[in-house]
Amino acid sequence: MEFKISKELITQLEELIRSGDDHQLETLLNDLHHADIAEILDELDFDDATYIFKVLDSEKTAEILLEMEDDVRENILKRLSPKEIAEELDELETNDAADIIAELSKDRKEEVISELQDVEHAKDIVDLLRYNENTAGGIMHKELVKVNENWSVLTCVKEMRIQAENISRVHSIYVVDDEDRLKGRLSLKDLLITSTRQQINDIYIRKLNSVKVDTEDVEVARIMQKYDLEAIPVVDELGRLVGRITIDDIVDVIRDEAEKDYQLAAGITQDVEASDSVLELTKARLPWLLIGFFIELVASVVLDGNEKAFDQYKTLIIFVPLLSATAGNIGVQASAIVVQGLANGTLKEFSRKYLSKELSVAMISGTIISVLLLIYHSLVFQQYLVGFAISISMIVVILFAGTLGTMVPLFLHKNKIDPAIATGPFITTSNDVFGIILYFTIAKLILGL
Incomplete structure (x- = not known):
């Protein structure tokens, strides 16, 4: 049965801390899994979490350290002496110990390493610290x-x-x-x-x-x-x-990569969490919002330049949101499949065969949507030529969106840029601008404007 934190448990722990009943604290927590204890410490204030951490045996607290939220671990480590931190690290495997030491300041690192009792263990940790954290050397164990x-x-x-x-x-x-x-x-x-x-x-x-x-x-x-x-x-x-x-190290890598790609797809430029400050969250999210703002300004200029067409055929403006949303969805779907293929190795580089497949999907989807749109426009507005112009424009815009969604992540991947960027605001805003330009260009050609 999965462990769940209750208000009663937190209250009980806080009372035991206030009364200084260390024995009862140990009895209450010793039978719990270290991941569950880490979850409990995340719910307590830093002073109470540190108190419990010092009460428990270092063999258990060493594993708890690895499961804590980053900010909680950082604050607890600040409250421990170099010798106390070294005692925790002596219980951990080399790569886990190296990960924790890497979070410390340069001076604290040296102090902690000098306090490690096992000389060979210390050498292995120092050896791991010289590797980039995103490489095999940075995540490997020395124990084998x-x-x-x-x-x-x-x-x-x-x-x-x-x-x-x-x-x-x-x-x-x-x-x-x-x-x-x-x-x-x-x-x-x-x-x-x-x-x-x-x-x-x-x-x-x-x-x-x-x-x-x-x-x-x-x-x-x-x-x-x-x-x-x-x-x-x-x-x-x-x-x-x-x-x-x-495999457990790789599960962490896959999780971290998935979180990073998810944030990139949402237009978040750096790794952040819900617990980060307002300033950090704003810095991570604002850049793509500003880029989108300026790109969408171009779209508004295009709309303003087609005021004459709106006056003559009012339904042209009615379907702009539908066109933008459909093109954006097609582009994001295409780029998501490409990014997934690049991530799992099923797609390694540009392939005419794959591009042809994506364009076929876009063509079929675009044709079905355009036919439905033509029928709707003809029944409601009874302007058959305008409906035809809008429908043809929709097919072209969808084909363009599918091409852009396929090619952009492949281009980014080839140039060593994370292609996950292409599954978010980049594709959506690009399709908005180019889609609107194509829409009015084709519609005006057909309508003779």
């Missing part, structure tokens, strides 16, 4: 199980027992040579059924997917999704095994 290709099965098992002590889950057993270069992986089944005197070199699997330290995290996610991997090894420029990336 590796064996030498020249070992016997017996030696291999002994060494694995030692290495596995500090690892929560063993996804794969990696095989390396004397220079630590990745050679392949070892099947647990083969290890169990093979003679203890057999050499690892004779039984390991040589075919293995791996990524380099500078591979982008979204590319790592695509590879792991394509080959249905629970973990993937990471190698450096010389092919040496330096870490591994597990």
Whole structure:
């Protein structure tokens, strides 16, 4: 059953904090999952959250840190000494510890690292901090199980027992040579059924997917999704095994990328959350609103320039909102499919075949909508030539919108710009302006204006 926070629980915790009943606090919270405790701390004020954090054992609070909202974690870390933070990090795997240290100021980083008890753990964390956070090196774990290709099965098992002590889950057993270069992986089944005197070199699997330290995290996610991997090894420029990336790390990458793309599609220029300040939210949202404002001004100028056409054929202006909305929807739908294809690897670059397919969809959709529009206009207004002009304009505008929605994200992708930008205000406002220009140009040609 999923845990849910109640008002009664929050009140009870606040009373225990005021009375200083640490034992009862521990009893109440120890049986809860660390993610549930993090959710509780998010609901408390920073002083109360810090109090509970210090009461609980560091083995539990280390995991809680990872689940907290960014602002809560930041404020709790400010209230902890470098030694207390180091005690938390000693309980975490290297990549999680590195993520938390990366949030600290330069001086605090050095102080915390100097307080870490495990020297090897500290070295691994420092090593991870030098990688870009959006690369394989930035999200990998240093903890893994590796064996030498020249070992016997017996030696291999002994060494694995030692290495596995500090690892929560063993996804794969990696095989390396004397220079630590990745050679392949070892099947647990083969290890169990093979003679203890057999050499690892004779039984390991040589075919293995791996990524380099500078591979982008979204590319790592695509590879792991394509080959249905629970973990993937990471190698450096010389092919040496330096870490591994597990499926839970990739879930975080996919979630973050989806959130970023969703915000870009909505016209939000930087990563923000509901808890951010009014100023931060405004800075993230205002740029595209201003761009849209100036582009739509062009559309208003086009409308003003066609005042004579409105005077003669009033129904032309009536269908402008319908035209803008339909063209915008067609463009956003086309760009959304392209962006999805680029994200999952089913579409890699411009393809005439794919463009032809999108134009066919736009043509069929446009024809159906235009026929319905022509019938409606003829029945209501009984101006058949005007209805024909509007309907033909609608088809052309829809075809243009489908083309723009397909080509723009492909162009952005080719130029290393996130194509998700093309699924939002960019396509909508562009279609408004160009659609209105095409609409009146075609309508006036047919009506002889």
